[in-house]
Amino acid sequence: MSRVHMDPSIITTIQEEEAQSLSSEALAEHERQHSPLSCARHPKGRRGTVDVSSSDKSSEMEQRRLRRMSRRAVEVTRRLSVSSALFSQLHGLLAKHEGDGEPRYENTYRVEPKEDEKFMAKEVSAIIERVLDEKLSGVGYDATSCGRLCCSLSNIIRSRIHENLELPRYKLVVHVAIGERKDQSLQVASRCLWNQATDRYASGSYQNRDLFAVATVYGMYFD
Known part of the structure; x- marks a missing residue:
């Protein structure tokens, strides 16, 4: 069986290229595992999916809270309008009863006419x-x-x-x-x-x- 003799410098170059190739593949694999996209796609990335759903829920809860606040504001406005109308009617009745709002003066305690x-x-x-x-x-x-x-x-x-x-x-x-x-x-x-x-x-x-x-x-x- 014949033996093939190779130049040591060629062997060293081949080893360095294989090491660089392995390092590039390891780096790419590491980036895929820790990227946000991989977290959303792979089973190990459930944490990213949970964060997205939590954000959606927070946004929905915020919208509900704003709708409730809007309804309360409308209800408060209606109550204020009703109260204002009742106050106006009461003021008109009191003014009519007291002589159309004319001033009433204190008693002079005069017991005999002029x-x-x-x-x-x-x-x-x-x-x-x-x-x-x-x-x-x-x-x-x-x-x-x-x-x-x-x-x-x-x-x-x-x-x-x-x-x-x-x-x-x-x-x-x-x-x-x-x-x-x-x-x-x-x-x-x-x-x-x-x-x-x-x-x-x-x-x-x-x-x-x-x-x-x-x-x-x-x-x-x-x-």
């Missing part, structure tokens, strides 16, 4: 008779409509007194009675509990061929 603000019985009687003559002239007696007519005359007399006289601290009570004339006699009397120094009354009457009317106005001073 001289020019006292109840003037003579002027009030003139207003009563003027209203009765104006509204009952030519009117016949009707038992079914006399009740409404008495209420109407009372309101008119009260309004006329407030329009023509300055009585800012007096409460007025107006009483009107209407009856049919049939040659009968009639007496109208009243009794009141009041302050004789400040409270007064005034009366007036009217009659035509069919009816008679008596109106009385009581003025009570209040502080």
Whole structure:
């Protein structure tokens, strides 16, 4: 059997090339094993798959949280709108009850009226008779409509007194009675509990061929 003799320098070159080839293959294998892509593809890379799914779950949870926050914001806005509407209605009712929002002043603790603000019985009687003559002239007696007519005359007399006289601290009570004339006699009397120094009354009457009317106005001073 013949032997082949090779140059030692050639053998050394071949060994170095094989070593370099092995080193390149080992390096490539190492990079495949530790790269993110290999972790996602190979069974050993389950950690990368878990990280991706965890990120998806976190994103979904964040979206749910944002949706819940959006719904809560809408609900809070609706509640605020309802509360604002109720507050506006309540404010309007209070303003209407208190005289359309006009200021209310504290009590002056004045127990007597001023001289020019006292109840003037003579002027009030003139207003009563003027209203009765104006509204009952030519009117016949009707038992079914006399009740409404008495209420109407009372309101008119009260309004006329407030329009023509300055009585800012007096409460007025107006009483009107209407009856049919049939040659009968009639007496109208009243009794009141009041302050004789400040409270007064005034009366007036009217009659035509069919009816008679008596109106009385009581003025009570209040502080």
